[in-house]
Amino acid sequence: MMEYALMDVREVMLRPTTKDLAKAAGVSRATVDRVLNGREGVKKRTVDRVNDAIQELGFVRNIQAANLARSQRYRFVFALPRSGDLFLEEIVRHIDEANETFATDLVWCDVVHIDENDPHSISAFLATLDPNETTGVAIMAPESPQVRDAIFRLQERGVAALPFIADQSTMEEHWVGTDHHAAGATAATLIGRFCPAPEGSVLVISESMRSRDSLERRIGFDAEMNQHSPGLRPLPSLETYGDEERAERVIYNSVINNPDLVGVYVLSSEARVPLTILNENMNTDHLIKISHERTPFTEAALRNGSLDAVIAQDPGHLVRSAVRKLKAITDKRVATGSQERIRVEVLLRTNI
Amino acid sequence: MMEYALMDVREVMLRPTTKDLAKAAGVSRATVDRVLNGREGVKKRTVDRVNDAIQELGFVRNIQAANLARSQRYRFVFALPRSGDLFLEEIVRHIDEANETFATDLVWCDVVHIDENDPHSISAFLATLDPNETTGVAIMAPESPQVRDAIFRLQERGVAALPFIADQSTMEEHWVGTDHHAAGATAATLIGRFCPAPEGSVLVISESMRSRDSLERRIGFDAEMNQHSPGLRPLPSLETYGDEERAERVIYNSVINNPDLVGVYVLSSEARVPLTILNENMNTDHLIKISHERTPFTEAALRNGSLDAVIAQDPGHLVRSAVRKLKAITDKRVATGSQERIRVEVLLRTNI
DNA sequence: GTCATTTTGAGGCACGTGCATCAAAAATAT
């Protein structure tokens, strides 16, 4: 067949340079430079001529060379909540890994811990960032007017900003995270299909229902339950507020008061506390249990069967996607492609 | 709290250059160049001194600058089977997308179709590749001595080679794909848990069982079934050989002869033919059906409920990982990090 | 027309590395 013989003998198509652009547009390299970098003092007619030439030649700026020329380095800050959360630990671990992955791209990331419940201090922190030493910030913080304004001012000063995992509704084009509604719905699908009996009530446990992602997961969960598992009855969300004693009390009460319990959905990213309570103090082997995020704890729980499924977002992917997006913003590119969509992953014992 | 005030005031740590290296090692830049690029005629003592300095300074070569200097470009070839397979079409689509994603890295990928069943022609094709115009090849072809040897000769000529999706057992360090055993086991887990009844037989359909991945999936599937769903009885694999008439005949017979059928597992990446046969000609709504790979067909089937789950590997991720690995081999780096592990994904209606 | 102003061109250095040449120094052989 030898079909490969028909392959394009690709004459080594060199990419056009600014020199080629200048020649094609009939201007000097200095003018090309002025247009490319948006400098003042170029007549509209000339700008158009250059842009036409860009189109015609399919010119793409060689970013490596540009970065070299201006010794550009990227220094990104991840502003994360201070917390013992295992999921956050994973995130930090992957930021370290990203520092190796992106070393050749001259990217360096630092982690700074913020007080997620104090919008004022977050805003103050963002105000301290100097565009000369910080290229961009990935911010994981709940929405608030102060934070929103601080992000806005940050961008005006020329620092790229990107909501990270927790979303800021004002800038939905730019953010990194999963579709919480779909995640909740997927938890519902799994509980619905894993339950041997079509009837019973389902416990929903969360650290808090104040954040937008918790609410959206809950809405997705309920919608899916109602529509496809009408026999199952999701109970009102139990909130633990990160307090173990309180968690133990409310969970215990709820299990006692709902003898028809068939499943448990731990909605927040910290699954260890509620699951430990359920497994150690009560006989809940027969319950279908689903939680969020891959951590050493949830992995072990999947393996030993005390957890039936985990809905996860890949922390490494989240971090890398954030870095790529911040880099794209800095380079004034559009971060493109399916690569930046964070999947709602389903983890079972067999595909950890 | 102002914890951020404690943050490292990072004096803009510039990465050391070859100049710094030369000074630290007490040699000239020319000698540093000789050592870095493994040229002849440098005394062992001097080589050691330079390497010590590299360690000490933590020198990392600036690949962008290096590529610029030698106008390096990467041209990779994806050698894929010729076929109307929807999964392959997705792969090709993502190669196109990767050409945009990696444009700024001076990477270009071409697709070449090979005859997967003719090792001789594959070997002949690989022999035509000129290192001057082809930097590396991702090869999706079943194992065979001819192909193995051709890959070996290719590498000797200085062309990077990477088994793609289909694995070559001789080079397991370098390959891109999923753990087939885990994929099969995951299919078994899902069928086991989705089935309302704990008893019955399960149909396993494949285009062919000659390839290693099919065998491994089957082994993983059976092992998981035996251990965790002892009541379910997986039937011997039905092979369609890509022949629709044959497929219709064998599937029809199997459904008739096994009235206790509770589930179907379509093992190969082409799910359209068997699923269409099942859905159109027989009443199989009550069966749990699972297949592989995300394609427009499987997506639609998940949405309309005619398919219960899809075990998938992200085609975009596969392609990008292959590109990154080929690039790393070319740059003589080690492709590092969790990023290169291809996950066994579970797709349900709610997380497509 | 002259003058001021805006727009453009020409040229050069820098970024960090690869690669080449030629001379100087050091090591080794005779």
Next chain:
DNA sequence: ATATTTTTGATGCACGTGCCTCAAAATGAC
């Protein structure tokens, strides 16, 4: 010691772009 060979240094250009300066040309105002 001298001749030969091996090892090292000095230097310079190239890659594609950013950024700077100074002069030339074009344009507009009067």
